[in-house]
Amino acid sequence: MKIAVCVSHVPDTATKINIGSDGKKIDPTGVTYIINPYDEFAVEEALKTKEKFGGETVAICVGDDAVKETLRKALAMGIDNAVLLKDSIYRDSISIAKALADEIKNQNADLVFFGKQSVDYDNSITGQLTAELLGYNCVTVVVGFQLEGNKIIAEREVEGGKEIVETSLPAVITAQKGLNEPRYASLKGIMAAKKKVIEEKPLPPAENYVEIIAMKKPAPKQPGKIIGTDSSAVPELVRLLHEEAKVI
Numbered sequence: 282m283k284i285a286v287c288v289s290h291v292p293d294t295a296t297k298i299n300i301g302s303d304g305k306k307i308d309p310t311g312v313t314y315i316i317n318p319y320d321e322f323a324v325e326e327a328l329k330t331k332e333k334f335g336g337e338t339v340a341i342c343v344g345d346d347a348v349k350e351t352l353r354k355a356l357a358m359g360i361d362n363a364v365l366l367k368d369s370i371y372r373d374s375i376s377i378a379k380a381l382a383d384e385i386k387n388q389n390a391d392l393v394f395f396g397k398q399s400v401d402y403d404n405s406i407t408g409q410l411t412a413e414l415l416g417y418n419c420v421t422v423v424v425g426f427q428l429e430g431n432k433i434i435a436e437r438e439v440e441g442g443k444e445i446v447e448t449s450l451p452a453v454i455t456a457q458k459g460l461n462e463p464r465y466a467s468l469k470g471i472m473a474a475k476k477k478v479i480e481e482k483p484l485p486p487a488e489n490y491v492e493i494i495a496m497k498k499p500a501p502k503q504p505g506k507i508i509g510t511d512s513s514a515v516p517e518l519v520r521l522l523h524e525e526a527k528v529i
């Protein structure tokens with residue numbers, strides 16, 4: 282079985298983000314990038330599935346040279362091969378999905394893992410679009426995954442509980458936190474990943490449907506107020522919560 286896992290390269294959630302001079306994209310200066318946290322669950326599930334059933338795993342990412350760092354992280358965790366679909370120009374989610382779908386077809390992968398969401402642009406749509414373009418079944422926000430022959434039994438997280446669904450290969454699965462405990466890359470894995478060749482493929486120009494016209498930072502938070510330090514402050518606190526904050 283060929284298992285693909287699609288990974289995105291995102292700013293570390295602890296990094297302070299600034300908007301670039303064109304007002305349309307983030308300024309990458311001083312930003313630390315990491316593998317998208319949900320994609321670590323996707324990588325882990327791809328590895329567990331290979332360990333159980335055999336086959337080959339491949340990590341795929343659309344982006345420029347910088348994303349190789351994220352592909353190497355997937356390799357260090359144990360993924361067999363990596364493909365960089367190279368482009369340095371902005372691509373919207375559908376354009377990324379088209380590039381991924383073509384490569385998945387080319388790889389002949391019948392099981393594909395994605396993260397449920399990329400924590401940079403939060404569209405939460407690339408896996409579903411790719412499945413549609415491939416004509417594969419798709420189960421999203423998965424917290425439990427079982428493969429029995431051609432049959433997939435998946436648990437999905439829904440409001441207040443879980444939903445158990447059944448589908449079959451070929452399929453796209455988008456991973457949610459709780460699906461597994463991603464392994465740490467071993468030193469041996471890190472060293473081996475450094476030597477592996479990342480296959481690079483140029484992409485044709487993107488056909489985007491969505492254009493970013495501006496980015497804005499959230500309004501600065503108001504400073505906190507200390508009303509008092511003992512119980513005499515309670516009436517004023519209640520008044521402010523009622524009249525100003527309007528939360529009670």
Ligand SMILES: Cc1cc2nc3c(=O)[nH]c(=O)nc-3n(C[C@H](O)[C@H](O)[C@H](O)COP(=O)(O)OP(=O)(O)OC[C@H]3O[C@@H](n4cnc5c(N)ncnc54)[C@H](O)[C@@H]3O)c2cc1C
Pocket residue numbers: 287288289290305306307317319320323341342343344345368369370371372373374377381394395396397398399400401402403404405406407408493
């Ligand atoms: C070179 C380049 C420059 C970009 N510059 C900008 C920019 O300046 N501003 C902007 O707003 N957007 C930019 N984008 C688009 C933005 O990075 C994508 O939208 C982002 O990759 C996916 O975010 P999303 O919220 O659409 O993904 P989601 O749909 O939330 O992602 C879900 C899952 O899809 C997979 N996935 C997502 N992206 C990729 C990928 N690139 N490769 C492989 N798998 C992926 C992952 O498994 C992820 O967990 C750029 C994209 C590229 C390729």
